[in-house]
Amino acid sequence: MSEETYVYLCNKLRPAMERQDTAFRECIPLKKRVAIALWKLATGSEHRSIGHLFGVSNTTVCRCVQDFCAAAETLLVPELIRSPDREKFAEMADYTENRWGLPQCVGAIDGSHLPILAPQEYHCDYFNRKGWHSIILQGVVDGKGHFWNVFAGIPGSLHDARVLRLSSLWELASRGNYFPPCTRNIGGVNAGYYILGDNAYPLQNWLIKTFPDNGQLAAEHVIYNKKICRARVVVENAFGRLKGRWRCLMKRNDCDVKLVKSMVVTCCALHNLCESHGEAYDDEWDAPAVAEPGVAVAQGAEEEGTEIREGLMRYLNS
Incomplete structure:
Protein backbone atom coordinates (compact mmCIF):
# COMPACT_ATOMS: atom_id res chain seq x y z
CA MET A 1 0.00 0.00 0.00
CA LEU A 80 -16.51 1.13 -0.90
CA ILE A 81 -18.98 -1.78 -1.00
CA ARG A 82 -22.44 -0.55 -1.84
CA SER A 83 -25.34 -1.45 -4.09
CA PRO A 84 -24.92 0.26 -7.47
CA ASP A 85 -27.38 2.91 -8.58
CA ARG A 86 -28.94 3.02 -12.04
CA GLU A 87 -25.98 4.87 -13.57
CA LYS A 88 -23.45 2.49 -12.00
CA PHE A 89 -25.34 -0.57 -13.27
CA ALA A 90 -25.30 0.86 -16.80
CA GLU A 91 -21.59 1.61 -16.50
CA MET A 92 -20.80 -1.92 -15.29
CA ALA A 93 -22.89 -3.47 -18.09
CA ASP A 94 -21.11 -1.38 -20.73
CA TYR A 95 -17.69 -2.34 -19.38
CA THR A 96 -18.48 -6.06 -19.35
CA GLU A 97 -19.95 -5.98 -22.86
CA ASN A 98 -16.95 -4.10 -24.23
CA ARG A 99 -14.51 -6.51 -22.61
CA TRP A 100 -16.25 -9.90 -23.01
CA GLY A 101 -19.13 -9.27 -25.39
CA LEU A 102 -21.85 -10.11 -22.86
CA PRO A 103 -24.75 -7.62 -22.98
CA GLN A 104 -26.58 -6.70 -19.77
CA CYS A 105 -24.06 -8.53 -17.57
CA VAL A 106 -23.14 -6.54 -14.43
CA GLY A 107 -20.80 -8.95 -12.66
CA ALA A 108 -20.13 -12.43 -11.36
CA ILE A 109 -20.81 -14.24 -8.08
CA ASP A 110 -18.85 -16.89 -6.23
CA GLY A 111 -18.20 -18.23 -2.75
CA SER A 112 -14.99 -18.97 -0.87
CA HIS A 113 -14.25 -20.95 2.29
CA LEU A 114 -12.09 -19.14 4.84
CA PRO A 115 -10.43 -21.33 7.52
CA ILE A 116 -11.13 -20.74 11.22
CA LEU A 117 -10.57 -22.48 14.53
CA ALA A 118 -13.48 -24.73 15.50
CA PRO A 119 -15.93 -22.60 17.54
CA GLN A 120 -17.00 -23.89 20.94
CA GLU A 121 -20.67 -23.68 19.97
CA TYR A 122 -22.16 -25.45 16.92
CA HIS A 123 -18.70 -26.39 15.68
CA CYS A 124 -20.14 -29.14 13.46
CA ASP A 125 -21.98 -26.49 11.42
CA TYR A 126 -18.65 -24.96 10.44
CA PHE A 127 -17.08 -28.27 9.28
CA ASN A 128 -17.05 -28.07 5.49
CA ARG A 129 -16.98 -30.74 2.79
CA LYS A 130 -13.20 -30.30 2.44
CA GLY A 131 -12.59 -31.57 5.96
CA TRP A 132 -11.90 -28.40 7.97
CA HIS A 133 -13.77 -25.63 9.77
CA SER A 134 -14.58 -22.49 7.85
CA ILE A 135 -16.92 -19.59 7.25
CA ILE A 136 -18.11 -18.69 3.75
CA LEU A 137 -17.59 -15.42 1.93
CA GLN A 138 -20.05 -14.82 -0.90
CA GLY A 139 -18.94 -12.00 -3.17
CA VAL A 140 -20.27 -10.29 -6.28
CA VAL A 141 -17.76 -8.32 -8.36
CA ASP A 142 -17.98 -6.10 -11.42
CA GLY A 143 -15.90 -6.50 -14.57
CA LYS A 144 -12.95 -4.77 -12.92
CA GLY A 145 -12.91 -7.19 -9.98
CA HIS A 146 -14.32 -4.73 -7.43
CA PHE A 147 -16.74 -6.15 -4.85
CA TRP A 148 -20.17 -4.50 -4.89
CA ASN A 149 -21.97 -7.04 -2.73
CA VAL A 150 -20.55 -9.26 0.03
CA PHE A 151 -22.15 -11.69 2.47
CA ALA A 152 -19.84 -13.27 5.04
CA GLY A 153 -19.93 -15.40 8.17
CA ILE A 154 -22.20 -18.28 7.16
CA PRO A 155 -21.00 -21.68 8.50
CA GLY A 156 -18.88 -23.68 6.09
CA SER A 157 -21.14 -26.74 5.98
CA LEU A 158 -23.73 -24.92 3.86
CA HIS A 159 -23.86 -25.20 0.08
CA ASP A 160 -23.30 -22.11 -2.07
CA ALA A 161 -26.90 -22.14 -3.27
CA ARG A 162 -28.14 -22.16 0.33
CA VAL A 163 -25.81 -19.28 1.22
CA LEU A 164 -27.23 -17.28 -1.69
CA ARG A 165 -30.79 -17.90 -0.54
CA LEU A 166 -29.91 -16.64 2.95
CA SER A 167 -28.47 -13.39 1.61
CA SER A 168 -30.28 -10.10 1.09
CA LEU A 169 -29.24 -10.24 -2.57
CA TRP A 170 -31.53 -13.23 -3.15
CA GLU A 171 -34.43 -11.70 -1.26
CA LEU A 172 -34.29 -8.38 -3.10
CA ALA A 173 -33.43 -9.74 -6.56
CA SER A 174 -36.13 -12.43 -6.39
CA ARG A 175 -38.72 -9.75 -5.63
CA GLY A 176 -37.43 -7.62 -8.49
CA ASN A 177 -36.30 -4.84 -6.15
CA TYR A 178 -32.53 -4.98 -6.70
CA PHE A 179 -31.74 -4.51 -10.37
CA PRO A 180 -33.25 -1.45 -12.12
CA PRO A 181 -35.89 -2.19 -14.79
CA CYS A 182 -33.64 -1.80 -17.82
CA THR A 183 -34.26 -4.47 -20.48
CA ARG A 184 -32.68 -5.18 -23.84
CA ASN A 185 -33.59 -7.60 -26.61
CA ILE A 186 -31.00 -10.38 -26.67
CA GLY A 187 -31.50 -13.15 -29.21
CA GLY A 188 -35.23 -12.46 -29.34
CA VAL A 189 -35.67 -12.29 -25.55
CA ASN A 190 -36.12 -9.16 -23.45
CA ALA A 191 -33.47 -9.50 -20.72
CA GLY A 192 -32.66 -7.29 -17.77
CA TYR A 193 -29.39 -7.04 -15.88
CA TYR A 194 -27.88 -10.30 -14.67
CA ILE A 195 -24.79 -11.72 -12.96
CA LEU A 196 -22.82 -14.87 -13.80
CA GLY A 197 -22.51 -17.87 -11.50
CA ASP A 198 -21.16 -21.40 -11.64
CA ASN A 199 -23.28 -24.54 -11.68
CA ALA A 200 -23.62 -24.53 -7.90
CA TYR A 201 -26.14 -21.68 -8.17
CA PRO A 202 -29.78 -21.91 -9.28
CA LEU A 203 -30.63 -20.49 -12.69
CA GLN A 204 -32.63 -17.28 -12.41
CA ASN A 205 -33.61 -14.46 -14.73
CA TRP A 206 -30.95 -12.36 -12.94
CA LEU A 207 -28.36 -15.16 -12.46
CA ILE A 208 -27.07 -16.93 -15.57
CA LYS A 209 -24.78 -19.97 -15.64
CA THR A 210 -23.34 -22.44 -18.11
CA PHE A 211 -25.08 -25.51 -19.52
CA PRO A 212 -24.14 -28.65 -17.52
CA ASP A 213 -21.48 -30.56 -19.42
CA ASN A 214 -22.95 -34.03 -19.94
CA GLY A 215 -20.54 -34.88 -22.75
CA GLN A 216 -23.25 -34.38 -25.37
CA LEU A 217 -23.41 -30.60 -25.66
CA ALA A 218 -24.06 -29.09 -29.07
CA ALA A 219 -21.35 -26.91 -30.61
CA GLU A 220 -23.24 -23.69 -29.85
CA HIS A 221 -23.61 -24.74 -26.20
CA VAL A 222 -19.86 -25.34 -25.96
CA ILE A 223 -19.10 -21.90 -27.42
CA TYR A 224 -21.61 -20.31 -25.05
CA ASN A 225 -20.06 -22.07 -22.03
CA LYS A 226 -16.55 -20.96 -23.00
CA LYS A 227 -17.58 -17.33 -23.29
CA ILE A 228 -19.46 -17.39 -19.99
CA CYS A 229 -16.51 -19.03 -18.20
CA ARG A 230 -14.08 -16.55 -19.74
CA ALA A 231 -16.08 -13.66 -18.28
CA ARG A 232 -16.83 -15.34 -14.93
CA VAL A 233 -13.12 -15.82 -14.18
CA VAL A 234 -13.07 -12.18 -13.05
CA VAL A 235 -14.60 -13.17 -9.69
CA GLU A 236 -12.06 -15.98 -9.21
CA ASN A 237 -9.25 -13.54 -9.93
CA ALA A 238 -10.77 -11.06 -7.46
CA PHE A 239 -10.78 -13.69 -4.71
CA GLY A 240 -7.18 -14.56 -5.57
CA ARG A 241 -6.05 -10.95 -5.31
CA LEU A 242 -8.10 -10.45 -2.13
CA LYS A 243 -6.35 -13.35 -0.42
CA GLY A 244 -2.98 -12.48 -1.94
CA ARG A 245 -3.00 -9.03 -0.35
CA TRP A 246 -4.76 -9.93 2.90
CA ARG A 247 -3.24 -13.25 3.86
CA CYS A 248 -5.13 -13.52 7.13
CA LEU A 249 -7.84 -15.02 4.90
CA MET A 250 -5.56 -17.85 3.77
CA LYS A 251 -4.53 -19.33 7.11
CA ARG A 252 -6.64 -20.57 9.99
CA ASN A 253 -7.87 -17.52 11.85
CA ASP A 254 -7.63 -17.85 15.63
CA CYS A 255 -9.98 -14.94 16.40
CA ASP A 256 -13.61 -15.15 17.50
CA VAL A 257 -16.01 -15.96 14.65
CA LYS A 258 -17.73 -12.59 15.01
CA LEU A 259 -14.40 -10.76 14.67
CA VAL A 260 -13.36 -12.99 11.76
CA LYS A 261 -16.52 -11.96 9.90
CA SER A 262 -15.68 -8.31 10.55
CA MET A 263 -12.11 -8.87 9.33
CA VAL A 264 -13.36 -10.51 6.13
CA VAL A 265 -15.70 -7.64 5.24
CA THR A 266 -12.96 -5.15 6.09
CA CYS A 267 -10.51 -6.95 3.79
CA CYS A 268 -13.04 -6.78 0.95
CA ALA A 269 -13.30 -3.01 1.44
CA LEU A 270 -9.50 -2.70 1.55
CA HIS A 271 -9.31 -4.75 -1.65
CA ASN A 272 -11.58 -2.24 -3.39
CA LEU A 273 -9.55 0.63 -1.96
CA CYS A 274 -6.25 -0.76 -3.26
CA GLU A 275 -7.69 -1.68 -6.65
CA SER A 276 -9.37 1.70 -7.17
CA HIS A 277 -6.20 3.53 -6.12
CA GLY A 278 -4.15 1.51 -8.61
CA GLU A 279 -1.93 -0.15 -5.99
CA ALA A 280 0.65 -2.54 -7.42
CA TYR A 281 -0.01 -6.26 -7.13
CA ASP A 282 2.71 -8.89 -7.40
CA ASP A 283 1.58 -12.16 -9.01
CA GLU A 284 3.85 -14.00 -6.56
CA TRP A 285 1.33 -13.14 -3.86
CA ASP A 286 -1.33 -15.30 -5.51
CA ALA A 287 -2.80 -18.00 -3.33
CA PRO A 288 -1.94 -21.51 -4.55
CA ALA A 289 -4.80 -23.00 -6.54
CA VAL A 290 -6.56 -25.83 -4.74
CA ALA A 291 -8.81 -28.14 -6.70
CA GLU A 292 -12.21 -28.34 -5.04
CA PRO A 293 -14.25 -31.52 -5.18
CA GLY A 294 -17.15 -31.37 -7.57
CA VAL A 295 -20.58 -30.82 -6.15
CA ALA A 296 -23.58 -32.27 -7.90
CA VAL A 297 -26.77 -30.57 -6.82
CA ALA A 298 -30.19 -30.92 -8.37
CA GLN A 299 -31.45 -27.45 -9.18
CA GLY A 300 -34.63 -26.22 -10.81
CA ALA A 301 -34.35 -23.42 -13.34
CA GLU A 302 -37.01 -20.79 -13.81
CA GLU A 303 -38.50 -20.61 -17.29
CA GLU A 304 -37.51 -16.97 -17.67
CA GLY A 305 -33.91 -17.73 -16.68
CA THR A 306 -33.79 -20.53 -19.25
CA GLU A 307 -35.15 -18.25 -21.97
CA ILE A 308 -32.60 -15.55 -21.21
CA ARG A 309 -29.76 -18.07 -21.23
CA GLU A 310 -30.86 -19.50 -24.58
CA GLY A 311 -31.37 -16.02 -26.00
CA LEU A 312 -27.88 -15.07 -24.85
CA MET A 313 -26.54 -18.25 -26.46
CA ARG A 314 -28.13 -17.30 -29.80
CA TYR A 315 -26.71 -13.80 -29.49
CA LEU A 316 -23.18 -15.04 -28.77
CA ASN A 317 -23.28 -17.51 -31.65
CA SER A 318 -24.78 -15.12 -34.19
Missing part, protein backbone atom coordinates in the same frame (compact mmCIF):
# COMPACT_ATOMS: atom_id res chain seq x y z
CA SER A 2 1.41 3.36 -0.99
CA GLU A 3 1.86 6.14 1.53
CA GLU A 4 -0.82 8.16 -0.21
CA THR A 5 -3.41 5.40 0.21
CA TYR A 6 -2.25 4.75 3.77
CA VAL A 7 -2.68 8.41 4.75
CA TYR A 8 -6.09 8.45 3.04
CA LEU A 9 -7.11 5.41 5.08
CA CYS A 10 -5.91 6.95 8.34
CA ASN A 11 -7.82 10.17 7.69
CA LYS A 12 -10.94 8.22 6.78
CA LEU A 13 -10.88 6.24 10.04
CA ARG A 14 -9.65 9.09 12.25
CA PRO A 15 -13.08 9.97 13.76
CA ALA A 16 -13.51 6.43 15.12
CA MET A 17 -9.92 5.36 15.86
CA GLU A 18 -8.01 8.38 17.13
CA ARG A 19 -7.41 8.47 20.89
CA GLN A 20 -6.42 11.30 23.26
CA ASP A 21 -3.57 11.34 25.77
CA THR A 22 -4.54 11.12 29.44
CA ALA A 23 -2.85 12.33 32.60
CA PHE A 24 -1.58 8.78 33.19
CA ARG A 25 -0.30 7.71 29.77
CA GLU A 26 0.22 8.73 26.16
CA CYS A 27 -2.02 7.11 23.61
CA ILE A 28 -0.72 5.09 20.66
CA PRO A 29 -0.69 7.37 17.57
CA LEU A 30 -3.38 6.80 14.98
CA LYS A 31 -0.95 5.85 12.21
CA LYS A 32 0.64 3.20 14.42
CA ARG A 33 -2.73 1.74 15.41
CA VAL A 34 -3.73 1.51 11.75
CA ALA A 35 -0.36 -0.02 10.84
CA ILE A 36 -0.74 -2.71 13.52
CA ALA A 37 -4.18 -3.68 12.19
CA LEU A 38 -3.02 -3.69 8.58
CA TRP A 39 -0.06 -5.88 9.49
CA LYS A 40 -2.37 -8.41 11.12
CA LEU A 41 -4.70 -8.46 8.10
CA ALA A 42 -1.86 -8.57 5.56
CA THR A 43 0.19 -11.31 7.24
CA GLY A 44 -2.11 -13.23 9.56
CA SER A 45 0.73 -13.26 12.10
CA GLU A 46 0.12 -14.08 15.76
CA HIS A 47 -0.56 -11.23 18.16
CA ARG A 48 2.63 -11.98 20.05
CA SER A 49 4.91 -11.54 17.03
CA ILE A 50 3.09 -8.37 15.93
CA GLY A 51 3.33 -6.95 19.44
CA HIS A 52 7.07 -7.65 19.48
CA LEU A 53 7.49 -5.99 16.08
CA PHE A 54 5.65 -2.80 17.07
CA GLY A 55 6.69 -2.72 20.73
CA VAL A 56 3.20 -3.12 22.20
CA SER A 57 1.38 -5.78 24.20
CA ASN A 58 -0.71 -8.63 22.81
CA THR A 59 -3.81 -6.97 24.22
CA THR A 60 -3.01 -3.74 22.39
CA VAL A 61 -2.66 -5.61 19.09
CA CYS A 62 -6.03 -7.27 19.62
CA ARG A 63 -7.70 -3.95 20.46
CA CYS A 64 -6.18 -2.24 17.42
CA VAL A 65 -7.52 -4.96 15.13
CA GLN A 66 -10.96 -4.86 16.72
CA ASP A 67 -11.14 -1.06 16.63
CA PHE A 68 -9.87 -0.93 13.04
CA CYS A 69 -12.43 -3.44 11.75
CA ALA A 70 -15.27 -1.78 13.66
CA ALA A 71 -14.27 1.62 12.27
CA ALA A 72 -13.93 0.20 8.76
CA GLU A 73 -17.40 -1.36 8.88
CA THR A 74 -18.84 1.99 9.95
CA LEU A 75 -16.87 4.44 7.81
CA LEU A 76 -15.23 2.50 4.97
CA VAL A 77 -17.46 -0.40 3.94
CA PRO A 78 -20.62 1.66 3.23
CA GLU A 79 -18.61 3.82 0.82
